[in-house]
Amino acid sequence: MQICRDLPSLRAATAAFRAAGRRLAVVPTMGALHEGHLALIGAARAAGAGAVAASIFVNPLQFGPNEDLARYPRDEEGDLAKLRAAGCDLAWLPPVEVMYPPGNATVIEVAGPSAGWEGDARPGHFRGVATVCCKLFLQSQAELAAFGEKDWQQLQVVTRMAADLDIPIRILPVPTVREADGLAMSSRNRFLSPQERATAPLLHRAMTEAAAAIGAGAPVAATLEGALARLRGAGFAPDYLALVEAETMRPLAARREQGPMRLIAAARLGTVRLLDNIAV
Numbered sequence: 699m700q701i702c703r704d705l706p707s708l709r710a711a712t713a714a715f716r717a718a719g720r721r722l723a724v725v726p727t728m729g730a731l732h733e734g735h736l737a738l739i740g741a742a743r744a745a746g747a748g749a750v751a752a753s754i755f756v757n758p759l760q761f762g763p764n765e766d767l768a769r770y771p772r773d774e775e776g777d778l779a780k781l782r783a784a785g786c787d788l789a790w791l792p793p794v795e796v797m798y799p800p801g802n803a804t805v806i807e808v809a810g811p812s813a814g815w816e817g818d819a820r821p822g823h824f825r826g827v828a829t830v831c832c833k834l835f836l837q838s839q840a841e842l843a844a845f846g847e848k849d850w851q852q853l854q855v856v857t858r859m860a861a862d863l864d865i866p867i868r869i870l871p872v873p874t875v876r877e878a879d880g881l882a883m884s885s886r887n888r889f890l891s892p893q894e895r896a897t898a899p900l901l902h903r904a905m906t907e908a909a910a911a912i913g914a915g916a917p918v919a920a921t922l923e924g925a926l927a928r929l930r931g932a933g934f935a936p937d938y939l940a941l942v943e944a945e946t947m948r949p950l951a952a953r954r955e956q957g958p959m960r961l962i963a964a965a966r967l968g969t970v971r972l973l974d975n976i977a978v
């Protein structure tokens with residue numbers, strides 16, 4: 699596995715993949731890798747990538763002033779070992795000053811699916827995500843980019859951005875990888891106390907049951923209220939639980955007859971903010 703920390707070496711490595719006829723996939727991450735991230739590498743290969751480049755970059759632009767940038771878990775050595783074991787071909791580890799050199803002044807603002815939900819809870823977050831993903835796509839010139847469905851709104855924002863900017867890359871959505879008890883894997887789960895960790899799977903369970911009820915015709919508002927009450931009773935502080943149009947993220951007050959719907963949620967448990975979503 700090649701390790702690149704500056705743009706000239708990244709360009710040389712990706713040019714060599716192209717010259718060898720290997721279709722390149724990029725897998726953007728912030729490190730602290732778990733099986734959810736590694737599934738993206740496998741999915742990229744299964745989708746036809748002949749080479750996979752994973753980036754590890756804790757992007758300051760997508761963290762708000764009161765967020766957890768400083769305590770975001772970092773383990774470069776452990777991550778590189780996991781990437782090697784997963785058969786990754788290249789690790790792209792740009793220092794902050796390589797990604798954002800002094801004087802940089804350009805950001806990508808995606809309206810549409812950035813509005814609401816995480817966009818409200820974390821002002822500027824999707825500007826940071828879209829900007830860094832646009833840069834990663836252009837830096838790598840990959841043909842494919844794998845993103846987890848775990849971050850559903852992010853997936854919609856990045857898909858919209860790539861389409862709107864005519865970036866010649868295919869965005870590959872990858873299903874959420876979960877622990878055996880249903881909790882979506884996340885780098886932040888390590889901050890749950892043992893008691894919170896035992897409570898955490900209720901989020902997915904309550905969402906699964908609410909999605910099934912809505913799918914079977916139960917009224918949306920009452921079903922979501924019931925699920926929220928259950929979560930609060932168990933100690934969660936929910937930010938939102940909503941039924942949305944899957945691609946636009948627009949809220950739905952009632953079941954949609956046509957087109958995919960998604961149930962999305964964010965809820966704090968102790969100091970950890972858990973995100974999850976499922977198809978309805």
Ligand code: AMP
Pocket residue numbers: 726727728729733734735737738844845846847848849872873874875876882883884885
């Ligand atoms: P992060 O390192 O949290 O920024 O995530 C990097 C990529 O991994 C994003 O595309 C995430 O959606 C994806 N990802 C994170 N957790 C999971 C998971 N449990 N299952 C699938 N993909 C995931």
